[in-house]
Amino acid sequence: MKNLYIKTFGCQMNEYDSKRVSHQLSSLGYSLNDDIGVADIIVLNTCSIRQKAEDKVYSMLGRLRPYKEKNPDLIIAVGGCVAQQVGKKILGRHRHVNLVFGTKNVLNLKKMIEKIEKTGGRYVDVGANVIRDDTIDEKMDGYMVGAKNSVTIIEGCNNFCAYCIVPYVRGRERSRPEERILHEVRTLIKHGAKEVTLLGQNVNSYKDAASSSSDFPKLLDKVAAIDGLERLRIMTSHPKDLTDELIDRFGAIDKLCNNIHLPVQSGSNSVLKSMNRNYTREDYLSKVEKLQKVCNNITISTDLIVGFPSESKKDFNDTLALLRQVRYISSFSFKYSVRPGTKAASFDDDVSNSEKSERLEELQTLQKKIQLEENKKLEKRVMEILVEGASKSGENMITGRTTCNRVVNFTGDESLTGKIVSVNIEESYLNSLLGKLV
Ligand code: SAH
Ligand code: SF4
Ligand code: F3S
Numbered sequence: 287m288k289n290l291y292i293k294t295f296g297c298q299m300n301e302y303d304s305k306r307v308s309h310q311l312s313s314l315g316y317s318l319n320d321d322i323g324v325a326d327i328i329v330l331n332t333c334s335i336r337q338k339a340e341d342k343v344y345s346m347l348g349r350l351r352p353y354k355e356k357n358p359d360l361i362i363a364v365g366g367c368v369a370q371q372v373g374k375k376i377l378g379r380h381r382h383v384n385l386v387f388g389t390k391n392v393l394n395l396k397k398m399i400e401k402i403e404k405t406g407g408r409y410v411d412v413g414a415n416v417i418r419d420d421t422i423d424e425k426m427d428g429y430m431v432g433a434k435n436s437v438t439i440i441e442g443c444n445n446f447c448a449y450c451i452v453p454y455v456r457g458r459e460r461s462r463p464e465e466r467i468l469h470e471v472r473t474l475i476k477h478g479a480k481e482v483t484l485l486g487q488n489v490n491s492y493k494d495a496a497s498s499s500s501d502f503p504k505l506l507d508k509v510a511a512i513d514g515l516e517r518l519r520i521m522t523s524h525p526k527d528l529t530d531e532l533i534d535r536f537g538a539i540d541k542l543c544n545n546i547h548l549p550v551q552s553g554s555n556s557v558l559k560s561m562n563r564n565y566t567r568e569d570y571l572s573k574v575e576k577l578q579k580v581c582n583n584i585t586i587s588t589d590l591i592v593g594f595p596s597e598s599k600k601d602f603n604d605t606l607a608l609l610r611q612v613r614y615i616s617s618f619s620f621k622y623s624v625r626p627g628t629k630a631a632s633f634d635d636d637v638s639n640s641e642k643s644e645r646l647e648e649l650q651t652l653q654k655k656i657q658l659e660e661n662k663k664l665e666k667r668v669m670e671i672l673v674e675g676a677s678k679s680g681e682n683m684i685t686g687r688t689t690c691n692r693v694v695n696f697t698g699d700e701s702l703t704g705k706i707v708s709v710n711i712e713e714s715y716l717n718s719l720l721g722k723l724v
Contacts, residue, residue: 290316291325296333312428332368336623354382367455388412431477440486448630481517490527537580545691549589553608554601593642595633661714
């Protein structure tokens with residue numbers, strides 16, 4: 287057996303692609319090994335969402351040089367969003383890299399690696415028109431099926447939010463055929479999966495090109511009808527496309543979990559407008575209200591950007607007020623980072639870095655307070671947890687999630703993995719709860 291080391295830098299779609307990589311390369315005799323020192327192939331699956339993410343890739347590439355000097359047969363492949371964005375310049379600047387492959391070329395990887403194994407050489411594979419074959423092998427070799435899994439249903443993005451590089455590095459929206467998605471979910475379940483998250487930059491615009499009767503709410507109905515699936519989640523929903531029909535599914539489908547990730551980005555209408563988000567603060571809040579009406583236990587999480595060009599102190603305060611109103615159970619918040627080629631790259635990046643840092647700190651402090659208060663409310667409650675496996679929080683501890691997406695750690699046997707169990711919540715923290723099996 288040869289060893290494959292993968293480092294995944296990006297989002298859940300990136301992680302999904304990494305699983306595809308290990309699945310494909312397992313048929314060439316490579317097995318996943320997290321000891322980089324014994325690797326025969328190193329794959330970097332990169333992310334370009336902010337400048338910092340891109341910089342991390344270059345610094346890791348620098349650290350890989352000694353591995354190649356020690357083992358000249360080592361194959362180094364760079365895939366993902368930085369690879370798509372920067373392309374062959376990576377080969378020019380990093381002589382130890384064998385292959386650069388784009389986000390649309392993941393399923394070509396096996397062929398490319400075979401070629402390098404046989405004849406050596408250095409390649410760039412970032413072409414736009416690769417025909418994808420999304421079928422996965424029933425045996426799922428190298429796939430690492432867990433209690434909870436993700437399935438990409440739509441790739442790319444058409445939204446062109448002014449700050450965002452994703453439409454450039456992932457291309458236009460492409461929905462996978464419905465019947466492939468259903469097949470993949472069934473296969474995962476056969477291998478022990480209990481929970482599935484349907485993934486896309488904007489799952490709401492899912493549409494199977496071959497079927498006029500397919501859209502995202504209907505896909506949800508069909509996935510939920512699969513026997514053996516216990517829980518269903520979706521990620522991510524663009525607020526502008528969150529229709530009443532979709533909102534209703536949160537009441538109607540039992541398996542659909544009581545949580546939605548609904549990135550708001552900003553609470554200021556003028557910032558939302560220049561971000562090209564296509565909704566107002568009022569639109570957003572009215573959707574939140576509808577969600578809470580159809581599913582009264584629903585929790586909401588979000589993404590936020592501070593210091594977008596021309597964001598004033600008042601705009602920022604509108605975001606803080608929105609946080610107080612919605613009371614998110616978690617959030618990812620970032621300082622605005624200029625991305626090459628985006629619309630906002632031509633705006634004046636006029637909020638200073640120190641001002642961005644101050645705003646981020648203030649926002650995160652408020653969010654922490656809200657989060658702790660929300661988690662505190664769960665103490666002494668008995669909650670249903672889908673067990674995901676061993677917990678890093680202590681010996682004999684296992685971990686899982688509530689349907690509302692809180693992480694719960696408790697003492698228990700790993701053999702409970704994949705089971706839904708009742709846990710009494712005893713203590714609450716910022717990012718997790720501590721409980722006792724009942
Ligand atoms: N498709 C998802 C977001 C994917 S990117 C959506 O539409 O919401 C994840 C998050 O990164 C975004 O929600 C945004 O908050 C953040 N982000 C994207 N581009 C950014 C940039 N240039 N600077 C800072 N944060 C950014
Ligand atoms: Fe980026 Fe906007 Fe598309 Fe999300 S919806 S990936 S933020 S362009
Ligand atoms: Fe990053 Fe690409 Fe995902 S830029 S966030 S890995 S789509």
